[in-house]
Amino acid sequence: MQFLGAWMVLGAALLTGQGVASAEQAPAPFPPGPRALRVGTSEVRAAADFDAGLAFDIPAAQVPPGSWVLLTPSYAVKGTPPAGADLGFSVTYPKGLAVEASNGQCTVSAATRTVHCTSPAEGARPQMRVTVDPAAAAGQVLDLTATVDPVPGDSDPSDDVATATVTVVPLEAHVDVTAPATAREGQVFTVVVHLRNDGDVAVGDEFRGSVIMSDSGPGGGGELFRWVSLPPTCGTDPASYQCGAGGTVPPGGTKTYSFRLEALSGAAGRVFTMSARWDPTATTQLQDAVRVRILPAAVVARPVAGGAPRADTPVVPADTAPARPELAATGSNGVLLGLLGSGLLGVGLVLRRLGPNRSRLPRTPA
Structure with missing residues (x-):
C-alpha cells in the first residue's frame, strides 16, 4: 500500500507539471501589455x-x-x-x-x-x-x-x-503730363510725367508712353525731334518708351520722370504729342497726354554791306535775349552828333566875339 501511494503521489506530480507547461504554451486571449508594445512599436x-x-x-x-x-x-x-x-x-x-x-x-x-x-x-x-x-x-x-x-x-x-x-480699398492714383505750349525748331524743351498715389496701398510705377508728330502717323516723326535725355529706367525707342523697372509708388507718394527733347529743322507747323499710360494695377489704366506746337526758328535782321538789312538768317533761341544790333548803331550816331554839335558851338562863339570888334573899326569918310 505504501508503495502504491508513492506511485500515486509521483503520478500526480507529473500530471501537475505537464498541466503547468501546457498552460504556459497556450495563447492568452488578451496578450499582456509589454509584449504588445514590442510588436510594431515604430509604426504606432x-x-x-x-x-x-x-x-x-x-x-x-x-x-x-x-x-x-x-x-x-x-x-x-x-x-x-x-x-x-x-x-x-x-x-x-x-x-x-x-x-x-x-x-x-x-x-x-x-x-x-x-x-x-x-x-x-x-x-x-x-x-x-x-x-x-x-x-x-x-x-x-x-x-x-x-x-x-x-x-x-x-x-x-x-x-x-x-x-x-x-x-x-479704393484706388486713388493720378497721372499728369506737362510741357510748354510751344517750342521752336532747334529748341530743347522738357516733358514731365508725374505719378501720384493718394490711396492707402502701394501700386506699381510702370507706365508706357508714345510720341506722335502730326501728319506722320502714330509712332512716327522720329526725324523731326531727338531725345536729349531720358530717365535711366526708361527705354530709348524714339517713338515709344516704357518706364518703371518694376518699382512701386507708396501710399501718399509720388514719382516724377523728366524727358528732354529737341525739335529739329522741318518740324515747324507740326504738333508734338507725348502720352503716358500708367497701369497702377493689373487691370487699371490711367492716361494723360500733352501737345506742343512747333514754331519756326527765331529770325532776326542782320546788317550786310551797303547798310541794307537781311532778315533771312534763322537764329536758334537761347535762354538769354539775342543781341540787338540796332541799339549799337543808335549809340554810334549819338556820339557823332555830339562831336558835330560841339564843333558848331565853338565856331559860333568865335564869330560872336569877332562881331563887336568889327563894329568898332573907324569908318572911312565918304
Missing part, C-alpha cells in the same frame, strides 16, 4: 506623431479693384503619413475674386470657385494670384479658406484650416 509611434497643417504667408491684404495679390498657402507635413495616404488641400474663394495657381500641382475650378492642390512633398508652396473684380465695392471683405484633405491619424486637427482675408 509614427502614426501618433504625424500631422499635416496649413498657413497663408499673407493672412490679410488690401487690394484695389482690378488689382491682384500673390497668396502662398504653405502645406507642412510632420512625421510619416500612413501608407497610401493622399496628401493635399483645397482652397475655396468667394464671388468677386479670380484665382490662378502655379508652382504646384493645382487645379482651379471657376465654376465652383475652388482650387485643389496635391502636395506630396513637405513644405509645398504653390502660388495663387488672386485678382479683385474691377467692379468690387471699396470696403468689401473677401475671405479665402484653405482646408487640409482628411488623412487618418492626423494628430493635430487645429491647424487643418487657414484663412486669408482680402479687403477691397
Whole structure:
C-alpha cells in the first residue's frame, strides 16, 4: 500500500507539471501589455506623431479693384503619413475674386470657385494670384479658406484650416503730363510725367508712353525731334518708351520722370504729342497726354554791306535775349552828333566875339 501511494503521489506530480507547461504554451486571449508594445512599436509611434497643417504667408491684404495679390498657402507635413495616404488641400474663394495657381500641382475650378492642390512633398508652396473684380465695392471683405484633405491619424486637427482675408480699398492714383505750349525748331524743351498715389496701398510705377508728330502717323516723326535725355529706367525707342523697372509708388507718394527733347529743322507747323499710360494695377489704366506746337526758328535782321538789312538768317533761341544790333548803331550816331554839335558851338562863339570888334573899326569918310 505504501508503495502504491508513492506511485500515486509521483503520478500526480507529473500530471501537475505537464498541466503547468501546457498552460504556459497556450495563447492568452488578451496578450499582456509589454509584449504588445514590442510588436510594431515604430509604426504606432509614427502614426501618433504625424500631422499635416496649413498657413497663408499673407493672412490679410488690401487690394484695389482690378488689382491682384500673390497668396502662398504653405502645406507642412510632420512625421510619416500612413501608407497610401493622399496628401493635399483645397482652397475655396468667394464671388468677386479670380484665382490662378502655379508652382504646384493645382487645379482651379471657376465654376465652383475652388482650387485643389496635391502636395506630396513637405513644405509645398504653390502660388495663387488672386485678382479683385474691377467692379468690387471699396470696403468689401473677401475671405479665402484653405482646408487640409482628411488623412487618418492626423494628430493635430487645429491647424487643418487657414484663412486669408482680402479687403477691397479704393484706388486713388493720378497721372499728369506737362510741357510748354510751344517750342521752336532747334529748341530743347522738357516733358514731365508725374505719378501720384493718394490711396492707402502701394501700386506699381510702370507706365508706357508714345510720341506722335502730326501728319506722320502714330509712332512716327522720329526725324523731326531727338531725345536729349531720358530717365535711366526708361527705354530709348524714339517713338515709344516704357518706364518703371518694376518699382512701386507708396501710399501718399509720388514719382516724377523728366524727358528732354529737341525739335529739329522741318518740324515747324507740326504738333508734338507725348502720352503716358500708367497701369497702377493689373487691370487699371490711367492716361494723360500733352501737345506742343512747333514754331519756326527765331529770325532776326542782320546788317550786310551797303547798310541794307537781311532778315533771312534763322537764329536758334537761347535762354538769354539775342543781341540787338540796332541799339549799337543808335549809340554810334549819338556820339557823332555830339562831336558835330560841339564843333558848331565853338565856331559860333568865335564869330560872336569877332562881331563887336568889327563894329568898332573907324569908318572911312565918304
